[in-house]
Amino acid sequence: MKIVSVGWYDNAYAEICNDNDKSIPCPDLIVLNTSQLTSRYIKGEIISLNNYFKKYNIKTGKSFESMLTKYSLYDYYVDNNWLGVPLTIDFRIMEFNITTFDYCRGEGYDIHYPPPLSDYWGKDYQKTWTWEKAFEYSEMITKCTKKPGFKVISNYGEDIKFFIMLCQSLQIPFFTVDIESNLKKCGLRNSEYINKLSILKDLIKNHYVNKICYY
Structure with missing residues (x-):
């Protein structure tokens, strides 16, 4: 397994998977945050996960959608398509003096x-x-x-x-x-x-x- 950190900008905007140019990387997996996901979706680089969610539901009897809170729903659900699965949760710390x-x-x-x-x-x-x-x-x-x-x-x-x-x-x-x-x-x-x-x-x-x- 090879893991590459390309930085925020390239993670969202760099070209990937060009059949005519093998020098351009074609990763098997990209970890995106929600704003980066939107950019990739607009360029047609994100496929719908709806069928995978349905198969999971049939196999386990559990609804994947129900596991996602209504607050994260609109980060990953666009045009009636599920585009991603949350991997980590971003949180903030309140400090006091x-x-x-x-x-x-x-x-x-x-x-x-x-x-x-x-x-x-x-x-x-x-x-x-x-x-x-x-x-x-x-x-x-x-x-x-x-x-x-x-x-x-x-x-x-x-x-x-x-x-x-x-x-x-x-x-x-x-x-x-x-x-x-x-x-x-x-x-x-x-x-x-x-x-x-x-x-x-x-x-x-x-x-x-x-x-x-x-x-």
Whole structure:
């Protein structure tokens, strides 16, 4: 087995498998991220996996589609065709500054270390330490330090990835499918989802977060 790392750009755009030019590589397998997958699909280099999924369903009695969450569905499902299978999950880490927390507590703010460094949140801290609480803390830190209490890295599209991650954790799909017309619709227009995203209003309006989205 030979593994070659060609870099992000060539992984998405470099020519592959030219019968008239044997010097051009023709790999058996390419690991793509979702944005690279789109580029290859537009150039007609991605085949539909629908038949493979059907064979898997017949063989195992399990639906491959059901294993993919509705949030990753639209990354791999285009024109009624399954184009790929997720191999890894991209995740982000939230960091906090202990010195800042200590300083603001000394200034009289009721602020506690996020779990699991603090027992304040209880054993079921997945329900008590929420995005609402994190944004509430960003407001307190902003008032305490006179600087944005929440920072999102803005390079390499991290600001957009943060928004996607927030929507996923709040169970807000970017797209919904109208079963009758088979049309994809913007999921953000749903009043329930709009209400969930209202937690961002004060964060951005009052500059509790650093300037993001430079597009």
